[in-house]
Amino acid sequence: MTNENNWPKVAVVGAGAVGGYFGGLLARAGAPVTMIGRPAFVEAVQKSGLRLDTMQFQETIHPLVSTELSATAGADYVLFCVKTTDTASVSKELIKYISPSTVVLSLQNGVNNAEEIRKASGVQAISTVVYVAAAAPSPGTVKHLGRGDLVIGPHSTAVDKTRGFLFARQTSLPGFRQH
Secondary structure (H helix, E strand, O other), rough: OOOOOOOEEEEEOOOHHHHHHHHHHHHOOOOOEEEEOOHHHHHHHHOOOOEEOOOOOOOEEOOOOOOOHHHHHOOOOEEEOHHHHHHHHHHHHOOOOOOOOOOOEOOOOOOOHHHHHHHHOOOOOEEEEEEEEEEEEEOEEEEEEEEEEEOOOOOOOOHHHHHHHHHHHHHHEEEEEEO
């Protein structure tokens, strides 16, 4: 764990609706989160914060933001949330900045993205299934419309480490449920 509150450092690569929702909940709960996104997103969050408009609460938070993948350096966890068409190119670049102990979770549409990350970069990404209805109606805003479940699998040491971290923090992450 990397800070005084025993939160691991989290980087969100692809801070759109899904990355903004899960990364935003972690930041709201106190985790040190850096969100990597497009210039319009970064500019909006730097100016006004990240607006979380969820079914449970409405709040503006102020995570660190960057347009550069180098901002993932030192992260314990990476939430990999880019569009499927960008998986190979982004994962090839990401490997330059993360350590071998960094846990990469693929929170993407599609069934083989973790395998695509492995093929492109050698990173042993973990597959997830995301059940959340979220949208990014404007840069710096995440609108939560339903659910919020994240299924992390299959069984491995990294998966067990991730599940333990999330279960230990679940009560401080309203709107987030992990199975």
